[in-house]
Amino acid sequence: MTNTADTPTNPGSTRLYPRTLPHADGEIALRRMDAADAGAVLAFAQALPTHDLLFLPRDITQPKVMDAWVRAIARGDIDSVLAVRDDKVLGCAAVIRDPHSWSRHVAELRVLVEPALRGSGLGQQLAQEGCALAMEQGHEKVVAQMTVDQRGAIAVFQALGFRPEALLSKHVKDREGRAHDLVVLCQDVAQVEAQMRAYGVTEAF
Template identity: 45%
Template sequence: MAEQIKTNRPYPIQLKLRDGHSAAIRVMGPDDLDRIIDFARSLPADDLLFLRTDITDRHVVQQWVDNIRNGHTITLLAEVDGELAAYASVHLDQARWTRRVGEIRIITSSRYRGAGLGRRLAAEVFDLARSLGLKKITAQMTTDQTAARAAFEHLGFQVEAILSDWVEDRRGRARDLLIMTYDVAGFSDRIVA
């Protein structure tokens, strides 16, 4: 069994938000399972439409915790005044041929959108992904998620692909999937055909 990923940065840390609040950023652990479920259940239904997994389901969140314990995922939680306000994860691909690639996933409570929390947390988890030695970092979202796309573009991510009708939301509607990537080492730029 793999060991839980260690970070180079000493968490918890404090981030000052644009709205004057302060957010405590810390690493998620097994004791956060119920907090994640409560957070997910407090999200607007439209936010849940775009999640890759149903994090309102205890079994799904338990798998997430197991992935953290096994070193396949690291998740940062953002708390404002003791309330879970957002999370950001780096998911490591276990397939040998893509193990140098990691995926970032982020969601912010609607209450804290516009305060800069999502963008700051994205930057934090992005730095974490780079410190893990990943060569390429991906982010996936539907084309409807314009704020998420803007946050990743601000970090230097570029659109890699748009896959038409690739995903289905919780209501059964087909959506286009946007895949954005960041080439950490400039590897793609050095490939000669």
């Protein structure tokens, strides 16, 4: 993985990468995902518990799905930020948008973190980074979804101003055929920005 540029991949973004995060187990680098990262991200996804992937519309443990992800990044339809230490992917955040849809004002935020680092604050940092990217891109609403039993993830998003908006009953099935409910959480960007201004915060996160 050789992405070392300190300028945004997306020309509309002003957020600079790579950037270093302090962490109890050693510094973690935040940087943009690009085509050279496909193998490392695939290995990261394949090591995750299957249940962690149920909220995704496609199985990212499949190489062809990872290839599609990389192509979407190249088109500018996805911004992906990786959390990396010693060339190992520890987590990622993806901001997905469809500029040609009726919901082009809405971005979807997806966050995945290595199980060993859950509860360490990395998931919140990645979610915060994704929200900041969506905010600077002018999105009016950010949505995230997850299975209802992922209480830790739900708490992370609620701390960032997301609120439950829908429950999709038996919306996904795991590889054993068991059905699971998904909860959809939403963030009103204008409301969050107003709260930030009220607290004297002038830049997104």
